[in-house]
Amino acid sequence: MKPIATFLLIFFISCTFAQSEYEPTAIDPYGIKNPKAPKQLDDFKPMIGICDCDSESRNPDGTWAKPVKMTWKYSYIMNGMAIQDQTLKADGKHSGSIRQFHKDSLKWYVHYYASATPTATLSSWEGNKTKDGKIVLYKPQKAPNGAEGFSRLTFYDITDKGYKWIGEWVDKTEKIVYPFWKISCTKREE
Template sequence: MKPITTLLLLISCCAFAQYNYDVSEAFPFGQAHPNSPEQIKDFDPFIGECHCKSTSRKPDGTWNDAIDMIWRWKYIMNGMGVQDETLKADGGHSGSIRQFIADCSKWYVHYYSSKTPSTTLSTWTGNKQENGNIVLYREQKAPNGMDGFFRLTFYDISKLGYKWIGEWVDKTEKIVYPTWKIECKK
């Protein structure tokens, strides 16, 4: 082999070796990078693909029929972040990019959707709680103008699946109004 060919092969091998935690044949959903904040593993139970039922509330307060959904999770940015994607039977799809920012000890979750494209992404912040739930918040007024949050909670998390609920809550979290719920099984 010519010296220049050997050098180019060596450079290309070394260049790609730095992406050892990215999606690969051996790890189709990537891996957590050992140098990322330890909280990156908060989402370990989610990594992979789940079959879910998504149910949202109608404007009249009743619940729509459940929609079949695939919720796919993977490590991105060479294992330094988490991305999820939903594929819904009704043609609505969405996803999030999740980064844990160690300086403020919080998850930042940036959401996007095919049904409501936006020039700026909605952002939720939060953490894994002592009880194992992951709770995220974004400020949002109620339809009547009351200050509050849209709260997202992942709960009943296990190797078999998890549940998720989206709720409007007032600033004290004494008023709670669920608007969307999802149940997932691996």
């Protein structure tokens, strides 16, 4: 092979590797955090891998439905610069999110999608990790009666063994709180 061809081949291979060296592989099935990524990606580090979870949501009459078994998988994506999660539920309703931390606003932006509700525009929440270790995300949302408020999503009791999650509607003062979905997860695989 001519020297220029060898150089171009090595250059191409090294560029391709540099663009994907932190992506999931057979050795690291959930990817690796890119050293250039915001340190806040560590907020979700205990969740990277697979958890077995129980998901409970409200029935239309306000009672809680029976828990649905699900798995919740977290992986590093975009060459270790963001996090993606995917849920696989026993009831056949699956969902996922892309989680990016913006260095300028110092906020998490979470874009949600679901198999049961395909949409041209993804719903998105924004927020941060609190001093007490919770990750709290908000999206403006009116209550069924038209009251202004937010959809508030909170990860809490986060450890290497699992975590809990709750979705709530809250008014603008956060004095009125109505839980609509809760999930409890136990780590299966890292």
